[in-house]
Amino acid sequence: MLKLARRNFFLGAMFAIALTALAFAAAPKLTAEDAKHTHSGVMIEKAWTRATPPGAKVAGGFVTIMNHGKEADRLIGGSFALSQRDEVHEMTMTEGVMRMNEVKGGLEIAPGATVELKPGGYHLMFMELGGEPKVGTPVKGTLQFEKAGEVAVEFAVAPLGAKSLHGKGGDMPTGQDLGGHEMKHNH
């Protein structure tokens, strides 16, 4: 009886492992980058940040990046008018522990992919803030791509605690223009 139960458990575990392996095998593989330089089709949408509490030395930058080109590109950094430095970071939560890691070598934007930098995930980490981002006053900055190069953006400023640029979250005064809505298409 016990032996049978153990065998069933073993079989179940093997099945689970096999399924996981299958899932990984079925996941789309990212193609290796082509060394040839072609015009890049990176498109940037919705760059935004949040108002920070007084005395804050860091802020998160969020943006949606689409790659309409045929080659993968990488977001390797950028700039933010109010900060000295920035890095591409990833935040993860496991068992209640929040972890921050620099995305070494940059964040890949595969051809045809849309990558959203958003609260709780990938973000630009703006460090050594020299001023406070204020709701409604967009902050100038850039995004630095490996292939597309430097792209100028304006980070709209959402209220403290906002979970998205226009979503619920902060005490957003109604009808206030957050600015920085334009789309940038880089060719």
Place this chain on the structure above:
Amino acid sequence: MAANTSLLGRIRLVLWGLVAIAAFVGGAVFLGHMQEAARQGASLPGAVRIGGDFELVDQNGDPYSSEALKGRPHAVFFGFTHCPDICPTTLFEMTKHLEALGPDADKLTVLFVTVDPARDTPAQLKTYLSAFDPRIVGLSGSAKQVADAASKYRIVAEKVATSDGSYTMNHTASVFLFDSSGTLVSTLNWEEPEETRHKKLQRLMQRS
């Protein structure tokens, strides 16, 4: 011979039956004890106890110890001000929750304990917390005091170097909710809906 075997078989069956009953009764008694222990706030055998005595310093530079929590429901979470996302968000959400609790909020103590005392001096905490509900208490202290409090609350706090020679912190982000007897009753998680968190806080206040 055949009669003997069947008799033995029957005895064996009865014995196994008794074993099953004993296991069931024993299990029930054990569970009852555990529940009673949990009700009385004792730590469960095999489960980690969260919380304990600490001596820290509040955002006004005054000593603040766990004595202040005696007889009061409290919410405790750890973070730091060089935190781009989860710490300001949690403080912001707690501010909204305190407002939603109405008069009950005055009976709840909310503690934000830094995991980065080197940069988060009481003065820095005071400035930072000015954007949130003034009832939130910011706590710092010496590296040793903070490490001691963090270990009592089973907090993971680790320094992570950034490429410019500075650092950021990985840390436990849950908000622990304790009733007035100091028993951990629930946790808040920023990924769950606001309504769920609000209900947990309401239950905590009803219980206390």
